[in-house]
Amino acid sequence: MNSPANLNPRPFAPRYPQLGTGPVPVSSAVDPAFFELERERIFRGMWVNLILREEDLPKPGDYFVRYLEAQDASILVVRGDDGKLRAFHNVCTHRGNQLAEEGAGHCKGFQCNFHGWTFDTRGRLAFVTDEQRFHNLDKSALGLPAVHLDTWRGFIFVNLAKRPAQTLELAMAEFNQDLKPFPFEQMVLAGRYRYAVNANWKVTMNAFQESYHGAFVHKLSVGQCISPEDPYLAVQRIKLQENGNQSVSVHLAPHDLSPAEKLAFGFGATFTQGGEAAQAVPGTAQAQVRDWGFDLNIIFPYSRINVGAGWYYVDAFWPVAHDKTVYELAYYFPMPQRASEMISQEYSKIVLRDLSREDLATNEATHRSLRSGAIRQMMLSDQEIAVRHLYHTVAARCGKELAK
């Protein structure tokens, strides 16, 4: 049987002629100066997906703190006593000490551990130690510096620009039609992983943007989902958006189930089951892809909301330095009602963990090789057009043009 990709081996390039078909330079992945350019032109003005949902902070006083390396800012998200979510710079307005520790928690307010200034859950300065010795202190003007916060289908985003160039809704672009109907609220957090990777964020992410590597990198973990008729898992659907967002659908061949798969598939939604066995899933490309497995949805530049039949996971390739990235993923399943569903979900958790580790396995060696200068460009097949699109979008945003 011929897969559609075999009938036409290069279906995607003609749809995106602006990306060209030539080699792509690797300098932007290894040059520290380029990372600074990205920080200035991309990271500082973007909507940052915090890999955090509104329901993670359900009660007034619930808060979350994260240092964003790419933006060089510590951000505090807190639900105020009025029930509203707000974001602030995590900075005391006295002399700039960091206010709250990294992580999540619950509090009535925030007291700075330097001199005891205290802020309420709406970010207002509530108490100044020995206030009478200050000169003309206007407490009402000394609240925590606000950061723009918005949510999209329950996901919390922040934007550090004084005036964001566009709304979050606009940044989500075609995902407002393609992904928005997905039933996110029916699922709960089932696990979270973080990995420190000594590689550029683009190099790290590139290993997650195509399935051309599947037969090699994932041979042991999901080799059974690759059929002899389609040995290199040729992607059937890729949708590249003008603003850099991308959607890549991965399919998984029906196969003889292993005993563990039989057990897992029988008791609930799983990661490698594919869409054929499941009901229609709104907000996915299930209907457009034969043996559909899941959609990888990249919100430019470095976070994703990936959806399958009865599960989703959110991840980010947090840029730390030109040669350092933190990969973080959090996955969500329906709340298990029975022990058998927990077993099924545990199976998915382990498969996804192993797959991610396999994807990360080549990053550091690839980065080292690129850094050596031994090769100055990469050769990309039609199957790797999402990789090409990323380099093109980043270059364009940084005022550079890639050769066609």
Ligand code: FES
């Ligand atoms: S720096 Fe926070 S109270 Fe002084």
Ligand SMILES: [Fe+2]
């Ligand atoms: Fe992979």
